[in-house]
Amino acid sequence: MTEQFSNLSEDEALEVANRCFYEKFGEKLSDIETIIFRESWQKKTYNTIAESHAYSQNYLQKDVGNKFWDKLSEALGEKVTKRNFKAAIERNCKGYQQTNTFGGTPKEYSEETWQKEKTYGQFVGRNPEIEELLKYLESEQKNKVLGIIGILGIGGLGKTALCHQLVSQAYHAKLFSKIAWVRAKVYQYYPEQNQTNSSSRDSRLTLKDAIKDIGSELKLPHFVLQDIEKCKIEISKILNNTQTLIVIDGLEDTESPKELANELRSLLGQSTLILTSRKGTESDIFEYRLGKLNRDVSREFIQVISKEKYPVSQNPILQATEAEMEKILKITDGMPLAMKLLASQLKNLDLDRIVERFENVPEGQALYDYLFEDSWQELCNLNAVWTQHLLINLAARNQPVPVRLLYDLTDQLSKNEVDHALRLLVRLSLVDVSSGLSKQVSLHSFTARYFRYTLREKYEQLTQ
Ligand SMILES: Nc1ncnc2c1ncn2[C@@H]1O[C@H](COP(=O)(O)OP(=O)(O)OP(=O)(O)O)[C@@H](O)[C@H]1O
Ligand SMILES: [Mg+2]
Structure with a gap:
């Protein structure tokens, strides 16, 4: 028929x-x-x-x-x-x-860069987060106030995925007429292979290249892209005359994050910039600290991922007992990347073996290095011994500590030094400080495990 x-x-x-x-x-x-x-x-x-x-x-x-x-x-x-x-x-x-x-020339249709950056099948949870960020974007639009939003948090929490979903919703709500998405992230982890593209950590995106990439996303002609000053002028014109959304995904993989944020601020006009980053920028932006998925959403997440991966008859998650599910939720601790890794490892390994791997840093080296090597290196480069000292203490406790108790935690540190160290740790997303009257400092369990392990020797020396 x-x-x-x-x-x-x-x-x-x-x-x-x-x-x-x-x-x-x-x-x-x-x-x-x-x-x-x-x-x-x-x-x-x-x-x-x-x-x-x-x-x-x-x-x-x-x-x-x-x-x-x-x-x-x-x-x-x-x-x-x-x-x-x-x-x-x-x-x-x-x-x-x-x-x-x-009726004239055929209508052009081509997939935009941001659409290609979708890394998930079904997007799970995060409704309150998206709602809050959308509200912020809308108010920025209404008031025509300059806006830079930083979506911050440790690796694997879902910053990029959340940003993609947010952009997609903002686009359909017609909040922006153009979207320019620049992937600054060069260092990637592939859960399926449990490995990173480690050689690319050195090839961080330069400020010049980032500007060029934005120009290219805004479809500036080739000869303009070749001249960085001209390129900035043209970008600034577009950003002043249209409501464009620029996204820099993985700002920590740019050579000079702070300079880039400031440079873009000067070009923004009535447009908006969203950054995703593992680290704060030390620049005046609206910082949105992304938390881990709560238990219910984590449960849903792991089920969705497993359904995408396995046929029902061979789906290890659907066959898991309640006790096993508890283990899975505990060890992955609301981190989407860890859940994805666990789901793919369940193909070949039993759950207890995977839990063991996650618990033991050297066995889970590739994942831990991907998540924390860079921050660890930054602490070493800054020679931030006091900060490391504080981190050792926090990582060893592995439970939230009221900020006021930190001052007594280490007798070698003055209140100022503790405050300074804490600010640095928050900037690197290594700790979270809850708001409210009694502020508490906490670490993600992956952070605690890595730093307990990496700093073990120092810890032993310092506590002797
Ligand atoms: N809410 C979600 N729904 C579906 N998939 C998600 C969600 N959040 C994260 N993911 C998936 O989990 C994985 C890790 O998330 P993502 O890459 O966004 O983390 P990230 O915080 O950007 O990490 P990094 O700091 O390494 O860039 C990705 O494959 C992503 O697609
Ligand atoms: Mg990312």
Whole structure:
């Protein structure tokens, strides 16, 4: 019945779907939606698709598929299902060709950089955080006040993912007319392989390159990009005349974070800058400190990740007992990166072995180095012995400590030195200080473990 409409190739059909999605939602089909689209184009059943792509049928059909056909219906402007979508795609393609043959140049559609930076399948939780940040963005827009937002926190907490989700929502709410996303992050960790691209830590993004990247995101011509001063002038013009959102993701991987933040502040005009960073910038910005996922969201997160990874019959998370689930939540401590790593390790290792690996720093070296090596190096470079001393004490306790008790914790330190050390540790996201009357200092359990281990010798010397 639908054969009369099957003039398009699968690739062409996908192109049509991507264009419609892009025009409606500002983004193309996700990886999993693309799989469903392609395989359905070939008339494969959910059962077959699930088997050949190692997904559970239930997840593909109920969690992803049903939503996908609704989205596609919205994008095509007519109700479609897995059975009849080919005809609708064909009709849409014809309509599009006609409008564009007779109506001038074809409408451009290309995926923007920020859309390609999506690293998650389903985004989980973080509603209060997004709401608060969106409110802030809206108020900035309303008041036309210059704005720099820093999303800060230790590695793997989900700063980049949160930022992507925030940008996506702000884009659809039409808060900005342009989005320029620059990935400063050069040092990456791949949970699937449990390793980093360690050689790239030295190739930090220079200030000049960051400006060029922004210029290129704003589509400045090549000859302007070659001349950094001209480039700044043109960027400044655009930022003054439009409501643009600039994102610098992974500011700590730029050569001079503070200078970059200040340079961009001077160009911003009525536009907005969001930075994600493991460290505070020491510059006057709205600092948003991201916390770990709470237990309920963590539970949901680990289930979503596992469903994306394993078919139901082989899903170790769905088969976990309550006691095992408790272990998983405790050891991963609300950190999405650790949860992703754990979920992928469950393929080959049993849970107790993974817990052991997480608990033992040398065994989990790649992950710990990725998360903390840089901050550790910074403490050493600054020769911040007092700060290390304080960190040793805090890491050894592994439970929140009221700030006022810190002054008595180490008799070698004056109150001023403690305050100074604490500020540095907060800037490096190595500790969190709760607000409220009785301020408490706490460390993420991964931070505590790493620094207990790394500083063990010093600790022994200092406490002798
Ligand atoms: N709320 C979430 N929903 C779904 N996936 C998430 C969420 N938060 C984080 N993730 C995933 O967890 C992993 C780690 O998160 P992310 O890379 O955003 O951390 P980060 O804080 O930016 O770390 P880094 O400091 O190393 O840049 C990523 O694969 C990301 O897609
Ligand atoms: Mg990041």
